[in-house]
Amino acid sequence: xxxxxxxxASFDDEAVLFPAVKQVRRAGYKIHDVYTPMPVHGLxxxxxxxxxxxxxxxxxxxxxxxxxxLGFITWALTYDWPLNFGGKPFFALPAWIPITFEMTVxxxxxxxxxxxxxxxxxxxxxxxxxxxxxxxxxxxxMAIECTDKTNEGEVSDFLNGLGAKEVNTQIKETxxxxxxxADDKKPFQKQVQAVS
Amino acid sequence: xxxxxxxxFEIPKKYNTWSIGLMAAGLLxxxxxFITHGSKADDHVSARFWASxxxxxxxxxxxxxxAMFFICATTLAxxxxxxxxxxxxxxxxxxVPVIGVITFVILMVLVWxxxxxxxxxxxSHAAEHDAALxxxxxxxxxxxxxxWTIITIVGWWLLGRKVRHISRxxxxxRLSVEEGKRYIWNNTVWSAIYIxxxxxxxMSSIPWLWLMSLDSHWYSTMYSWYTFASSFVAACALITIFxxxxxxxxxxxxxxxxHLHDLAKFQFAFSIFWTYxxxxxxxxxxxxxxxxxxxxxIKRIGDxxxxxxxxxxxxxxxxxxxxxxxxxxxxxxSKRNYGTVTMMSVVILFGHxxxxxxxxxxxxxxxxxxxxxxxxxxxxxxVGLIMFVTAKSLAKHPLLAKNHPFLKESIIHHT
Numbered sequence: 001x002x003x004x005x006x007x008x009a010s011f012d013d014e015a016v017l018f019p020a021v022k023q024v025r026r027a028g029y030k031i032h033d034v035y036t037p038m039p040v041h042g043l044x045x046x047x048x049x050x051x052x053x054x055x056x057x058x059x060x061x062x063x064x065x066x067x068x069x070l071g072f073i074t075w076a077l078t079y080d081w082p083l084n085f086g087g088k089p090f091f092a093l094p095a096w097i098p099i100t101f102e103m104t105v106x107x108x109x110x111x112x113x114x115x116x117x118x119x120x121x122x123x124x125x126x127x128x129x130x131x132x133x134x135x136x137x138x139x140x141x142m143a144i145e146c147t148d149k150t151n152e153g154e155v156s157d158f159l160n161g162l163g164a165k166e167v168n169t170q171i172k173e174t175x176x177x178x179x180x181x182a183d184d185k186k187p188f189q190k191q192v193q194a195v196s
Numbered sequence: 197x198x199x200x201x202x203x204x205f206e207i208p209k210k211y212n213t214w215s216i217g218l219m220a221a222g223l224l225x226x227x228x229x230f231i232t233h234g235s236k237a238d239d240h241v242s243a244r245f246w247a248s249x250x251x252x253x254x255x256x257x258x259x260x261x262x263a264m265f266f267i268c269a270t271t272l273a274x275x276x277x278x279x280x281x282x283x284x285x286x287x288x289x290x291x292v293p294v295i296g297v298i299t300f301v302i303l304m305v306l307v308w309x310x311x312x313x314x315x316x317x318x319x320s321h322a323a324e325h326d327a328a329l330x331x332x333x334x335x336x337x338x339x340x341x342x343x344w345t346i347i348t349i350v351g352w353w354l355l356g357r358k359v360r361h362i363s364r365x366x367x368x369x370r371l372s373v374e375e376g377k378r379y380i381w382n383n384t385v386w387s388a389i390y391i392x393x394x395x396x397x398x399m400s401s402i403p404w405l406w407l408m409s410l411d412s413h414w415y416s417t418m419y420s421w422y423t424f425a426s427s428f429v430a431a432c433a434l435i436t437i438f439x440x441x442x443x444x445x446x447x448x449x450x451x452x453x454x455h456l457h458d459l460a461k462f463q464f465a466f467s468i469f470w471t472y473x474x475x476x477x478x479x480x481x482x483x484x485x486x487x488x489x490x491x492x493x494i495k496r497i498g499d500x501x502x503x504x505x506x507x508x509x510x511x512x513x514x515x516x517x518x519x520x521x522x523x524x525x526x527x528x529x530s531k532r533n534y535g536t537v538t539m540m541s542v543v544i545l546f547g548h549x550x551x552x553x554x555x556x557x558x559x560x561x562x563x564x565x566x567x568x569x570x571x572x573x574x575x576x577x578x579v580g581l582i583m584f585v586t587a588k589s590l591a592k593h594p595l596l597a598k599n600h601p602f603l604k605e606s607i608i609h610h611t
Contacts, residue, residue, distance in 0.1 A: 041610045051528065059526070086485070094479045 005146040005171050006032060007155045008131045009164035010139040014040060017140045020162040021046045024144065029155060032143040032174075035135035054119070058112040065107025069100040127179045129172040139165070143172075202447050203594040207587045215583035222577010229570045243313035246306055247560025248571045250314065253299040254406055255430075255552040256578040257292070258398060258423065259545075262431035264289035264356045265394050268387035271359075274380075276602035277458055277609040280450040281439045283597060286360045287589040288434060291582050296349040303345055303406065307338050314559050317412040328413050336412060341405055348397045355390040362386060366599045376601035399424050410559035414492045418477035423555075425473050429466035429517075430548040432459060433541035438586065440538045447595055450607050453532045457611045460531035463544060467521035470548075474514065495558045505565045509554045516547040549575055 011017045017034070021043070024031060031047060077083065078090045085092065117123060135141040144155060146169075156167045226249070234245030263285050270278045278285065312319035316329070317336045323329040329336065362383055371379055403423035408415065416422075436459045442448045481489045490499070497511075498504030521540055530536045553571065560566075597603065 055528070086483075088483075094475075094482050097475060097479065 002175070003171055003173050005152075005169065006131065007144045007146060007150075007152055007159065008168055008170050009142045009144070009159040009162075010132055010134070010166040011142065011163065012139055012165050013163075014140070016163040017142070018043075018046055020142070020159070020164070023162055024142070024159075027158065029150070029158075030145045030147070032145040035131060035141040035143070037136055037138060037140075040140075052119075054112060054115060057115050058108045061111030061115075062104045062108035064111075065104040066100055068107070069103035070096065073099065121176045125178050126176045128176045129174075131170060131172065201449055201596055201598075203596060203598075205442070205447060205587070205590045205595055207591050208445070211583070211587060215580045215587065218576045218580025219584065220577075220580075222574050222580060225570045225573025225577060229574070232570075239311045239313045242311055243560040244557075244566055245560075246302070246311065246314055247556050248566075248574055249302045250306065250406075251552050251556035252549075252571070252574045252578050253295060253302050254556075255427070255549055256575075256582065257295045257299045258427035259430045259434060259548075260288055260291040260295060260582060261352050261356075261398065262424075262428045263435060264292065264352070264359065264390065265398070265428065266431060266435065267359060268390045268394070271383050271387040272391060274602070276605040277455060279597055279600055279603050279606035280455060280609075281435070281442075281448055282363065282600075283590065283593060283595050284438045284442065284448075284586075285435050286363060286593075287586045288431070288438065288582070289356050290360065290589040291585045292349075292356055293353045294581065294585050295578065296353060300345060300349055304342065307341055314410055315412070317409055332412070336405075336409055344401065344405065348393075348402055351393045351397070355386070355393060359383075359386050359390060363597055363600070364593055367594055367597070370599050371601060380601060398427065407555055410556060411492055411495075413488065416477050416481070416489070416492070418473050418480075422470070422473040422477055425466060425470035426548045426551055429463060429470055430545050432462040432466060433544040434582075435459065436463065436537060436541045437545070440534055440541075442590075442595075443534075450596065454609045454611050455606075456534065456537055457528070457531050458609075460525055460537045460540070461611075463537075463540065464521055464525040464531065467517060467525075467544065471514070471518040471522075474518075495562060496554055505563060506554045506558055509550055509565065513547055513551040513554065516543055517551060520547075 009020075011020060017040075021031070021034065025048065034043060034047060036043065073096045074091065077092070082090045084090075085095075088095070121128065131143050132139060132141040142159075142164075144159075146152060146155070152169050156169070159167045229245050229248060234242050236242050266278070267282065267285050267289065270276075306315050307318045312322065317323055317332065318338055318341075323333055362379075366379065398420070400420050403420040407423060408419045436456070439448060439451060439456070439459065443451060478493065481493060494504060495506070496504050497507040504510075520543055524536065525531055525540055553568070557566065557571075
């Protein structure tokens, strides 16, 4: 990954944030992301993000679970080691449905959690840069990616005009790295101001 | 906001023609079926006529009654999303007294009349010499059946009417915050009372009495839940059809895709719930393999040596009530598509009608599955009746519960 330059604007009101997102997109600036302390309904649509495909993946994980369960039980109980349970046929499908169901749920649940972690780049010891510590507390933080042609001053003025509480330019790592907070000085190089 | 709403529903002429036409078709089917079967001296032949009436009336009564359950359950959960189309749900539940009377008459004829093929336990001579029926006679007897049926239908009607009244009484006055709190509390209390009656009837005793007693030697603890799931998912489908219909005519401006999405979620979820109960009932009986329990499925799908007459319908219901909604309504985009959801609603409504068909019909015609056309005709008659009464009720009151304290939540509802 690479380090990039961002113009970062913080908002303290949803009612200001939504028109701002709209204006910024209309002006043609590239929004890297908007960080919010809580899920904001409709923000994904306002940002023009496409729907996640996580559930499609979940369907196929579930299908894999169904096939695994049915396949294994069928192999074990009809071919490898047929057993007579109470005079039932060896291929006793109804009795296997609960296990098949459980395996379907298990596969899709675990698969979707892992896929979610992968998509969000979440894992133990994975570290990422943050734009503003108060994005987890009470501010909506919008990061605009700068290209060669971007005039930072113009962007800052534009964002101030849209009602941003705080605008600054930051150079941040867009990817992730492995580290632990004890050793890793990088995210804390600069003195973080305590929230008053 | 300077939005104007079409508050009054005007019944289109064509709509009334359709509903009356369907009712006429239903009446015609009843008459034909009465001539071919109902009027015959042989009780086993005329039972097929009564089975068809019983299936249709009970099914549609439980479906329109489940619309009131939908209102009360969402009220108790403080679920406000359904408020923009609440009047539609209310109007559907207003069919309860009409279909209730029809059902009551049919049930009374079956219990007190001379034909005991369907309700074998109602035949006092047979019950006296039958150890199982004798043992059950404290519950399965004509007196209790009649009294409990009256209490049930009148209870549904009066409590439903009360809930509808509470909703309509604030149409012409705005509530202050304090009044709003009292109003919500009042709503909650009456909904809770309705739910208690619902639990004592649809979720337990009524399916035992009306339907399970058709196989009076047999019993299943899943049966009532199974019937409830059937009727509730069908009610969600019916509500959806009416909502989409009104939207097509330009009413219900505040109801949008978000509400449709949630209605479709209900259909999806309760289709799976129905399957869960379907399967639980089937698997436990299949596994234990006790003759007195397996008799129910042998009559329908048969056993190893012969195949039952109803196996086609039996497996078809599993496909159109489970596989179809499960696969088709699974994705978000299909749940938000008016066409797909409407089509699935029709399929589900028909699928659960078919499910009731295989629940009731083997009692009237155990050896072969009767030709279904006339039963469908009677079903169409009930659909016409529901269309007629619902539209009448819709036209009488404003389409929007505009002073309900939670209405804003429903308008900005977002899934």
